[in-house]
Amino acid sequence: MRRAKWLLPVLALLMLLAACGEEPSAPAGTPEPQPAATGPAVPEPTEVPTPEPTEEPADPVADALEQYRIVVGQADTYLYDPDAEPSGNYRYALVQMQPEDTAPTLLLEQETADYLYYALAFRYDPASGSAIQLTGSLMEGMSQMGGYRGGLTMQGDGNGIRITEMSGGTGQTDIYRVTLDGDCLKTEQQWSGLMDAVPAELSFIQIEWHETGDTAALDGWTPGEVPQPGTPADPVADAPPEDEGRLVLTGTLDAYSYDDVAAMTGSHLTNDYERQSNPTYWLIVLDEPQTIEIMSGGGPGMFSNEASMIWVSEPAGLEAYAGQHVTFSIDPEHTFWPSDTSLPLGQPRTEDVHILN
Helix, strand or coil: CCCCCCCCCCCCCCCCCCCCCCCCCCCCCCCCCCCCCCCCCCCCCCCCCCCCCCCCCCCHHHHHHHHHHHHHHCHHHCCCCCCCCEEEEEEEEEECCCCCCCCCEEEEEEEECCCEEEEEEEEEECCCCEEEECECCEEEEECCCCCEEEEEEEECCCCCEEEEEEECCCCEEEEEEEEEECCEEEEEEEEEEEHHHCCCCCCEECCCCEECCCCHHHHCCCCCCCCCCCCCCCCCCCCCCCCCCCEEEEEEEEEECHHHHHHHHCCCCCCHHHHHHCCCEEEEEEEEEEEEEEECCCCCCEEEEEEEEEEECCCCCCHHHCCEEEEEEECHHHEECCCCCCCCCCCCEECCEEECC
16 A cells, blocks of 8 residues: 655745955055046036826736736646646635735646645746746645545635645644745644644635636735734634534535545445446535544444545435535434445445535
């Protein structure tokens, strides 16, 4: 079994060294400078008034978006990870890396055949009028093997990107802050522990991704309102809605083939009967793996374990939400952990889903 690929952002610090010294004295024997010859007075030149500009100064946001449109249009020409096998799908996002930024940073992300995503970052340089690729890359996604789960969001205090990594086997979670350091991405660890113990002040804001074929987001951009450092982004708006007696979760709902689900869960079992009887799986892939307490499939009572997706075995009425990010609830007494090796391997299933948004 090969280990999951892991790539943390490349850290680099570009330093400029300047040498200062005293101005050298004239070498011995150098003749002293003589005063210039006296001649007729030369009239002072007439000052020519500077003409008023005929157009407004360049708009850095508009210029940045124009350059980013070029970058997005050639998304498949960049090297994201030398060992990754691209799936052919790319997406992008405009983010505000620092509260004082007047122009956005572009994130350009490549999907791979291993269900991992590698992202590059580009900054607009007003001096050259071009988009500069920053040193370093970011990774997120769900590894087929090894239990790696990673996600990219924005820091709730408005300063940088947040990387959340978790081990599917132990629940060990590490949170990192990614900021700008010149033309480099700088990564620093913020916190480490179990997922259910993440401090409330380490809030985050979801990144809005767009397919590269949809460039409408590049038509305009306005800096967002950034919450004060050390406080949640918006504790009222970010609080999940309640659904009495039910578990409320967030994720992306979509349909998958048998082979898709086998790859996503790291299963190497081939069950032709299951492949034929379940040609399509409706799954809600959670934003982040969650520890949930639901019914045990192997006997009476409740059992607590980590879930990264929910299989909706009866999706009637949910097809309209295909491909969408949803907030939903499940009844823990009508959601079950599997007691066999059917797909999705080790993930809960339910027939009872309420879409809340």
